[in-house]
Amino acid sequence: MKSIKSRGPLEGIRILDLSTVIAAPYGAALLGDFGAEVIKIEMPEVGDPLRNLGPYYKGEGLRWPGMSRNKKSITLDLRQEEGKEILRKLVSKSDMVIENFRTGTLEKWGIGYEDLKEYNPDLVMIRVTGYGQTGPYSHKAGFGTPATAFSGFTFLHGYPDRPPISPSFSLTDYVTGIYVAFAAVTALYHRDCQDEGSGQYVDVSLYESMFRMMEFLISDYDQTGNIKERSPGLSGHSAPAGNFLTKDGHWIILVTSSDKTFERLAKAMNREDMLTDKRYHTNSVRLKRFDEVNGIVSDWVKTKTKDELQHLLDACGVPMSPIYSIKDIFEDPQYKARENIVEVDHPRLGKVKIPGVVPKFSETPGSVRQIAPDLGEHNEEILKKLLELDEGTIASLKEKKVI
Numbered sequence: 001m002k003s004i005k006s007r008g009p010l011e012g013i014r015i016l017d018l019s020t021v022i023a024a025p026y027g028a029a030l031l032g033d034f035g036a037e038v039i040k041i042e043m044p045e046v047g048d049p050l051r052n053l054g055p056y057y058k059g060e061g062l063r064w065p066g067m068s069r070n071k072k073s074i075t076l077d078l079r080q081e082e083g084k085e086i087l088r089k090l091v092s093k094s095d096m097v098i099e100n101f102r103t104g105t106l107e108k109w110g111i112g113y114e115d116l117k118e119y120n121p122d123l124v125m126i127r128v129t130g131y132g133q134t135g136p137y138s139h140k141a142g143f144g145t146p147a148t149a150f151s152g153f154t155f156l157h158g159y160p161d162r163p164p165i166s167p168s169f170s171l172t173d174y175v176t177g178i179y180v181a182f183a184a185v186t187a188l189y190h191r192d193c194q195d196e197g198s199g200q201y202v203d204v205s206l207y208e209s210m211f212r213m214m215e216f217l218i219s220d221y222d223q224t225g226n227i228k229e230r231s232p233g234l235s236g237h238s239a240p241a242g243n244f245l246t247k248d249g250h251w252i253i254l255v256t257s258s259d260k261t262f263e264r265l266a267k268a269m270n271r272e273d274m275l276t277d278k279r280y281h282t283n284s285v286r287l288k289r290f291d292e293v294n295g296i297v298s299d300w301v302k303t304k305t306k307d308e309l310q311h312l313l314d315a316c317g318v319p320m321s322p323i324y325s326i327k328d329i330f331e332d333p334q335y336k337a338r339e340n341i342v343e344v345d346h347p348r349l350g351k352v353k354i355p356g357v358v359p360k361f362s363e364t365p366g367s368v369r370q371i372a373p374d375l376g377e378h379n380e381e382i383l384k385k386l387l388e389l390d391e392g393t394i395a396s397l398k399e400k401k402v403i
Helices: 023-033 081-092 113-117 144-151 171-193 206-211 215-224 259-268 283-288 290-301 306-316 326-331 333-337 379-386 391-399
Strands: 014-017 037-042 071-075 096-099 124-129 201-205 241-245 251-255 320-322 341-346 350-355
Touching: 014 023, 014 081, 023 037, 023 071, 023 096, 023 124, 023 171, 037 081, 071 379, 081 113, 081 379, 096 171, 113 124, 124 171, 144 171, 144 206, 171 201, 171 206, 201 206, 241 290, 251 290, 251 306, 259 283, 259 306, 283 290, 306 320, 379 391
Parallel strands: 014 037, 014 096, 037 071, 096 124, 124 201
Antiparallel strands: 241 251, 251 320, 341 350
């Protein structure tokens, strides 16, 4: 019998991942990390475009191993009737479908939620689009960077006298992927643990995933009419806050999000006078002198090396961190202790490092059980073992390019 520690908490859940590129596939990968069987369905000969996104090494896309571990790959042309029929059979044996086609595409093909529900009344479907399944923009093409701008996030970032800045990686897609995983387990809990639980579809949009995190904008504009302009760092929330340069040329970030934290910093700086000075004694008055307060801290930081500063502020309980590059991360003992980077075997590149599993469960931890699959690697296994198709039928499907 398996030890409970060797099982992921989602073992026994089967997910069909019809999605491509980042947001929805990332959500499926998170579920796979915790034991769900994820069957990735890809177009024959083409596959998920993520396979070919950079960066590259020796002709291999380096995003694929980390994004698609713990998944099985089968090829299936969902535009052909035989491909749709195989999908329906898979749906009858699965718990969930995750998809990110443009709104209405699966319905046009006859395999939308209501169609598939006929083959599995308990089916959960997670639907990811740029703007949602409803509303006047529901049929627009949706990608993460435009959705980030639409959410209001991009407007906040940069300097007031320069153009707005988009995140330097696909932030919105990854945040949306977390919502995908959250929606999946919530819908499964409702289905399996509520007296009248049933399958349902969940409508997830890229822009809403970002917009939901910015409640401070909504109430502020509603009540005061204030339009928060772009600014670097956390200006407008707490003072001091921002990036500071140390004596030995390292950038660090330091934030005091409460008056108690500022009290600790003032003592570390030997500036207890600021705690009674009416220009600085509370966050609200410090914010009015943000640049001045940051200047005082900046001058002090320049008198310390990075290591001296880290030791002193850690001892005083002041949140501070060096601004790490990926090289710094690879060398840091905290990352090693937490197994945030793990090594797997790649069929062509040899050893490859990818992200570890988070969060950490005490009794049913997640794991990286298998490397990201090659295109169609599990066709035979799934079609033969799960759907019980014979070799002649599989050969015919290959000839017709259904698989």
